[in-house]
Amino acid sequence: MSTGYKRFSVIIDVKLDDKKYEKVSNWEGIEPVDFVRSVIQDHAEDRGLLVNINVVESDNPLVDRLMETREKIMKDDAFKELEDEIISNSKFCIGGNCED
Numbered sequence: 853m854s855t856g857y858k859r860f861s862v863i864i865d866v867k868l869d870d871k872k873y874e875k876v877s878n879w880e881g882i883e884p885v886d887f888v889r890s891v892i893q894d895h896a897e898d899r900g901l902l903v904n905i906n907v908v909e910s911d912n913p914l915v916d917r918l919m920e921t922r923e924k925i926m927k928d929d930a931f932k933e934l935e936d937e938i939i940s941n942s943k944f945c946i947g948g949n950c951e952d
Contacts, residue, residue, distance in 0.1 A: 857902065861922060865915040866892070866907075885909055 866888050868876070876887045889907040896903045 863915055863918045863922065864892075865913055 868884060868888065873884055876882060876884045879887075885907045889905055892907075893903055893905050
């Protein structure tokens with residue numbers, strides 16, 4: 853069995869039609885966000901995926917804005933990794949004397 857894993861970032865926009873929304877809203881102790889979370893998480897876990905999911909109800913589609921933000925975060929992380937690698941591989945020179 854593998855001890856490691858590969859991480860994936862997934863942004864999805866889920867729509868629940870009004871009829872189903874009302875039906876779920878009438879279930880005791882279950883909110884529509886709970887239903888959506890359960891459907892996605894159960895389906896993923898049934899197929900062996902480990903998921904950390906957060907569901908919020910939103911009147912406006914956020915998927916485009918979230919993708920832009922994700923891209924910025926990923927670029928920032930990549931630049932930070934590159935910067936750290938360059939610094940860790942550079943020689944430190946003080947007064948003309950360079951040391952590894």
